[in-house]
Amino acid sequence: MPYKVMNAIRGGSMKKLLLFIVIAVSSLPLLAGPDLAELSEKADQYQGKFDAVTLLEDTSVNVAPSGMTHTVETTAIKVLNDRGCRHYQTVSFFYDPLTQIRQVLSAEVIHGDGTKTEIPLDRVRSYPQPARWIYWPNTRISIPFGLLKPGDIVRYKVEMKGFSYALLDKTAGDNDSRFQPPMKGQFYAIVHFQGFSPILYKSYSVELPKDKPIQYKFFNGEVTPMAAFTDGGMKYTFTKENIQPVKREPHMVDISNICEKLLISTTVSWKDKSEWFYSVNEDFAFNFTPEIKKKVDEITGKCKTDKEKIDKLNHWVAHYIRYSGLSMGEGEGYTLHPADMNYRDRQGVCKDKASMLISFLRAAGFNAYPAMTMAGARIENFPADHFNHCVVALREKDGSFRMLDPTWVPWVREEWSSAEQEQQYLVGYKDGQPLRTTPYSPPEKHFYRIASKCRIDRKGTLSGTLALTAEGQTDARIRRYAQRLFKNERDAYFTGIIRQAFPGAVIKKLRYQDPWDISKNMTATISFKIPHFATVKGNSFYFRSPALLYAAGDPANRMLKWKFTDKKKRKYGFRSSCTKLIEIRETIQLPDTLDTAHSRLPKKADKISGKFAGLNLSIAADNSIIKTTATLSLKKRVYPANAWQNVADAVGGFQKAANAWLKAAISGGAK
CATH class of the missing domain: 3.10.620.30 (C8orf32 fold)
Known part of the structure; x- marks a missing residue:
């Protein structure tokens, strides 16, 4: 849909603008704001479902001709249980003092019986924001509301002058010019109207000079817009009531992608x-x-x-x-x-x-x-x-x-x-x-390949080798895991994956590419012996695929750890680290010819072909050899919600095969 432009010059006819303003003026009683007591009663419907409910979020922004903003935010939150009380006994936020000034104007607790406890402003603390990697001089402000009881409401008002990023002027001194935005005269806002808990009333208003028109767009929902002339220009107000929360889902995309949000800009185009x-x-x-x-x-x-x-x-x-x-x-x-x-x-x-x-x-x-x-x-x-x-x-x-x-x-x-x-x-x-x-990168550029050749003796001991090769982002993930460790610990990264599945495994030889040398892609070759790998009963051997288990247990393949409890019901998109191709080629030599009549192997290959994920997996016998081949293709980094079942079927099929016990009966007996 086109941007909504609240200005006669950019956004359409003067007639439409006047109609917009008439609607706004006729709705002026709404600007008085809601009754907090009524909102508190409404919040009780969420008892047992949420720790707290936001009763009110009211933001008022005044934009100067330079683009500098003066903002006042009022927030009221009702705590519903002990967890909510603990969470909101201290409310903190931080800012960059080089580009902003923030101060708490008022803070209070409204108790269930209607009494109020004001928080003295001299108890509000400002101190350096803890930092890691980025040591800019951010300041944290904390409001100590103290011990709360379920049913209490914390309400606070905060004033802010400035913006989020700086293009500072050394000659500015202490005057307000240091709070002008880097793109002078311009104003932007990205306002989330939805979070992970209910919001009963939210209002965002911005007043700009009359020569500073804006455009806006509301994503993932609807909002009530209003406009009115002021002495200095135009005031635009956006309100919404009874906002339901975003429901958390496994591996979901960033909340910014899916929540109801308002975008405002005075900049005409990306070109500018x-x-x-x-x-x-x-x-x-x-x-x-x-x-x-x-x-x-x-x-x-x-x-x-x-x-x-x-x-x-x-x-x-x-x-x-x-x-x-x-x-x-x-x-x-x-x-x-x-x-x-x-x-x-x-x-x-x-x-x-x-x-x-x-x-x-x-x-x-x-x-x-x-x-x-x-x-x-x-x-x-x-x-x-x-x-x-x-x-x-x-x-x-x-x-x-x-x-x-x-x-x-x-x-x-x-x-x-x-x-x-x-x-x-x-x-x-x-x-x-x-x-x-940026361009799409197909799974083939980020492969994870295992070639394994093993042999089971008549006592159920497995001996063999496993060769791993990786490229692209899969290579990078393995490399970074290895780089974090000392040499003796690094060995344990590779061998520990085998020992996690088979604690009795004996590592006979380990060789791998230096993770600090990126001239070659990551490889690792492991020679091992696993006593009691197979459970032996008469002429039958019971075991699981070591190659599939290794791939499923490698931290580099995090998607193979995902759980798919509900394959069909999903509302939001989800994300992985990158596209990926997992390929497994494994042979296990039995001590004698396979007796197919008394063995239990998959009767057919598991084939899943989809737009977002694919799986081709087979476990079959060839005389005295069990051959496992698997190709799992994960085709996106960010998936839409309707991809969940396809991905669940493909990844779930791999997981099921890795955990499946095979029965291999041999003709000559196990002794």
Whole structure:
């Protein structure tokens, strides 16, 4: 659907705008807000279902011509049980003091008998926000409501001035200009109208100058919009009542993808955002020094092709610019740290690693630009501020862009992490660019292969070898598990998977690829012996497939641990780490010819063919050999809800085969 534009110039005729305003004015009694006592009574219907219910969320935003915002938020939450009481006895939130000022205006507890306990504001505490990896000077505010009883209501009002990211001005001093947004004069808002617990009343209003029109779009539901003239411009209000919560589902996509949400923007198009992102960084961040040029020449000196040069530069930045964020003050936020600073400090967050790689690539003669994306969630096709991650867009000779990400590929053989496939991004480019999507990466590029050859003796002891090969994101996952461990512990990563299924296993030999060497993909070969592998009864052997069990027990194959208790009922999409192809080829030599009449093996292959997942698995006998072949194809990173049954059937079929006990009777007896 097209954006709803609340302005006569952008959004349609003056007649429609006047009708919109008339509706708003006729609805003015609604603006007074709901009665808290009535909302409290309504909340009681959720007793036994939720720990707490949000009675009221009221947000009022005033936008200055510069784009700076002044916001007042009022929240009231009713606790319904002891868990809710414990959770809300202290309410905390944090902010960046370089770009925002936040203060608590009031806080109180409304008890079940109607009495109130005000929280003295001198008991509200501000202290440094605990940090890991990103050490920006964030501040945490905590409101101590103290011991609560079921039925109590905590209510608090918070004032905020500023925005979420900074393009700071050293000359600003302590005046309000330091709280102006980096894209000066512009305003964005992404407002979730739904969470994991009920919200009985939510209102979001924003007042803007009359020369600052907005466009908005409401996703995954409906909202009541209202507008009214004010002395300074226009005030837009969006309200919704009795909002049901998002029901948690296993492995569900980010709540931002599925919840009811409001997006507001004064920016006309992605092209404008793209041009701005280019302009604030181009003359500031990517100027390389002679020292940087010398390093680039050193890194690429032995490279014979452009592909090799790009690979070497990308992985040098990935490996040797440590992910650790310190605030540089001016420009922190959307502005990338300059190349000389990154090279000197050898550290930075995603945007700074991207800046370093762009500078390296330009020093090597390539055209590269910064790009913004959203790791973990979908970016809607609406020009608001959805971004949380910075990457690199390499301009190819044909004009297309090739994506590189030095943040996500340390010790990964890929140039762009396929865990980010089919993810939206925006390139900062001088002529402006539309919102784009990264390419799909098929399962075949992320394979997990096991070739196993074993033999069972007449006592039920299994001897054999298992060879593992992996590539792409599967390679990366195994490599990272191994890298976290010391050498003696690293051996246990591979051997422990076998011992988890067969505690008595004896490892005779282990050989694997050095996880710190990405010139070759990850491989491992294990020679082992498992006494009492098979239970022997007369001339029959009872056992499970060691190769299928190894694959199912490997932490690199997390989807094989999923549980599918209800295959059909699912409301929301779900996600995995990446597309994947699992291939198993196993032979088990029996001590004599198989007696098919008295054996119990699957009568037919398990074949599942689907749009989202596929399985082809067979366990069959060939004279004295049991052959197991399996191919499991997981075809998406993010799946729609209707893919659940297909994935459940395919993955569940593999799980069932891995746990199935086989009976192999031999002609000559077990003795």
